[in-house]
Each structure stands twice: as C-alpha cells, then as structure tokens.
Amino acid sequence: MRTLTGKSRLAGILGWPVSHSRSPRLQGFWLARHGIDGGYLPLPVRPDRFEGAVRALADLGFAGANVTIPHKEAAFALCDEVSAVARRAGSVNTLVFREGRIHGTSTDGFGCLESLREQAPGWRAEAGPAVILGAGGAVRAVAAALLDAGCPRLTLVNRTAARAEQIACDLGGPVEVATAPPLAEAALLINGTSLGMQGEPPLEIDLAPLPDHAVVQDMVYAPLETRLLAAARARGLRAVDGLGMLLHQARPGFEAWFGVAPQVDAELRDFVLADLAADRGAPQAATPPRSGA
Numbered sequence: 485m486r487t488l489t490g491k492s493r494l495a496g497i498l499g500w501p502v503s504h505s506r507s508p509r510l511q512g513f514w515l516a517r518h519g520i521d522g523g524y525l526p527l528p529v530r531p532d533r534f535e536g537a538v539r540a541l542a543d544l545g546f547a548g549a550n551v552t553i554p555h556k557e558a559a560f561a562l563c564d565e566v567s568a569v570a571r572r573a574g575s576v577n578t579l580v581f582r583e584g585r586i587h588g589t590s591t592d593g594f595g596c597l598e599s600l601r602e603q604a605p606g607w608r609a610e611a612g613p614a615v616i617l618g619a620g621g622a623v624r625a626v627a628a629a630l631l632d633a634g635c636p637r638l639t640l641v642n643r644t645a646a647r648a649e650q651i652a653c654d655l656g657g658p659v660e661v662a663t664a665p666p667l668a669e670a671a672l673l674i675n676g677t678s679l680g681m682q683g684e685p686p687l688e689i690d691l692a693p694l695p696d697h698a699v700v701q702d703m704v705y706a707p708l709e710t711r712l713l714a715a716a717r718a719r720g721l722r723a724v725d726g727l728g729m730l731l732h733q734a735r736p737g738f739e740a741w742f743g744v745a746p747q748v749d750a751e752l753r754d755f756v757l758a759d760l761a762a763d764r765g766a767p768q769a770a771t772p773p774r775s776g777a
C-alpha cells in the first residue's frame with residue numbers, strides 16, 4: 485500500500501461538484517505506476533470560495549491542480565500567467581504553482597488533438613475543413629487548438645447559435661457558424677455537445693455526405709461507443725472516442741506537478757473503462773498498478 489510522506493508532492497482537482505471526476509483515479513494510476521511519492525485529491529469547492537481555495541492550496545505547498553466545471557473561467561481570471569492556448573480558449577483547466585506565482589493552461593485542446601493522432605494515425609489538422617457540433621467550454625478549447633494546429637476552416641453548429649458566434653468572434657480566423665453542418669467537404673467532424681451521453685438524447689445526424697477520408701470524433705466517453713461512432717465505423721470512416729481526449733488532457737498537469745511524462749496506453753484505458761463500469765453498478769472497481777509496474 486502506498487502512503488504519503490512528509491515530502492509528498494500534492495495536486496488535486498477543484499470542481500463543484502467533483503465526485504463525478506475521473507481525474508483522481510487517472511492521476512492515481514500514474515502515481516502508482518511510477519511509484520511517485522505524491523497524492524492527487526478531489527477538492528469540492530463552491531464557486532464563491534474558489535479563489536480563496538486556490539490561493540490556500542498554493543500556500544499549503546501544493547504543486548498545482550486541475551480545474552473543472554464551473555471554475556474554468558474563474559481560474560483563467562486569477563492566474564498570474566496563462567499560456568497562449570488558455571488565452572485563446574478564455575479558460576484554464578490546469579494550474580501550476582511555481583515560485584509564488586499561479587500559472588494556468590488549458591489542455592482539453594491538446595488532449596483532443598493527441599487522441600486524434602493516436603486513434604486516427606496520419607490525421608493532420610491541415611488536411612481539410614473541420615465541423616464541430618456544440619459551442620460549450622470544451623468546444624472553445626478544441627476550436628482554438630485546431631486553428632493553432634493549422635485547420636484551414638472551421639464551422640461551428642450549435643443549438644444556441646449565439647454561443648457559437650461568440651466563439652467565432654473571440655477566436656477570429658477562419659471560423660464560421662452554420663445551422664446545418666457542411667459535411668460534404670469536412671475532413672473532421674467532432675461532436676462537442678452532450679448529446680449521446682448516458683441519460684441524454686442521442687445525436688441524430690446523417691453521415692452519408694461525409695467524404696470517405698473524413699475522421700469522426702466524439703467527445704462523449706460514456707458510453708465509449710456512441711451511436712455516432714458506430715455509424716461512422718459502419719460507413720467505413722475512422723472513428724475516435726472521447727476517452728482518448730480525457731486521458732491525454734491529463735498528461736501535461738501530471739508532468740508539471742510530479743516530474744514524469746506519463747503514457748496513455750491500453751492498460752490505462754482498461755483501468756479507466758473498468759472504473760466507469762464500476763460506477764454503473766459493475767461489481768468491482770479496477771485496481772491501480774503496483775508501484776513501478
């Protein structure tokens with residue numbers, strides 16, 4: 485059994501609520517795998533206490549923290565320094581406390597692109613136009629990352645058009661807003677809505693107009709194989725699930741806090757999938773690896 489010591493490095497995730505978060509298990513898996521003297525805690529913090537809590541963590545010697553709903557914009561506002569991508573996204577999901585200053589970045593876009601590269605080998609942002617369904621916080625970060633990676637044209641389609649228009653306005657560049665997804669020329673289609681998630685209505689979309697080389701990605705990871713991904717595979721298109729994004733977005737924080745660049749691999753995927761299944765009532769949660777495994 486791994487226990488903390490007086491020298492343990494600490495990080496955690498601030499959210500309200502935070503009990504749904506996969507991050508403690510995911511980060512805990514890497515801590516165990518690498519035998520690191522450290523801990524990663526769930527930190528439920530009410531919105532009106534968020535800034536005080538972050539400053540207290542820094543004072544307590546934490547190495548940093550992840551930030552989730554509803555605090556990502558508040559985190560952006562309180563950082564002393566933010567990365568270029570966080571500035572573009574207008575939100576921060578990863579805080580690093582260093583030399584008395586609070587550094588912030590946004591890793592959702594990184595996670596999304598890394599999972600595309602992993603699950604659709606050879607995919608390149610420059611390859612052609614992208615269509616994203618949705619205009620929430622995750623889409624904002626992913627849109628910024630796609631443009632930064634060289635995506636030539638991006639179309640946002642959202643139930644509430646004004647949210648998509650705000651993102652287009654904030655990001656500038658080749659971003660359009662449409663009421664119907666222009667699939668015929670799309671090299672990439674991403675579902676960034678909550679449609680298709682367990683307990684939500686399915687996403688209804690006809691993939692027939694997509695070109696044969698198109699890649700389809702779903703940010704939803706519960707269920708892992710959404711109807712959208714099944715339809716894409718049935719059409720012979722490459723399909724990228726939302727779990728990859730979840731796992732890859734966690735890498736930069738872990739490396740910054742604990743000093744090791746962690747890997748996303750099949751063992752980690754299976755561990756997190758078993759954890760998701762356990763939440764749905766399966767008998768036993770997954771066991772993290774032994775130290776050094």
Ligand SMILES: NC(=O)c1ccc[n+]([C@@H]2O[C@H](COP(=O)([O-])OP(=O)(O)OC[C@H]3O[C@@H](n4cnc5c(N)ncnc54)[C@H](OP(=O)(O)O)[C@@H]3O)[C@@H](O)[C@H]2O)c1
Nearest residue numbers: 618619620621622623643644647676677678703726729730
């Ligand atoms: N894989 C990952 O690592 C990862 C990371 C972050 C988020 N996600 C997933 O990405 C999705 C969006 O997350 P978020 O944080 O950006 O949430 P959010 O800010 O709440 O945005 C939700 C989006 O879904 C749309 N939507 C919700 N219900 C809808 C409906 N009935 N019909 C049409 N559109 C609907 C919303 O449209 P309106 O603007 O019209 O309300 C909005 O565009 C979720 O499925 C989340 O689980 C995945």
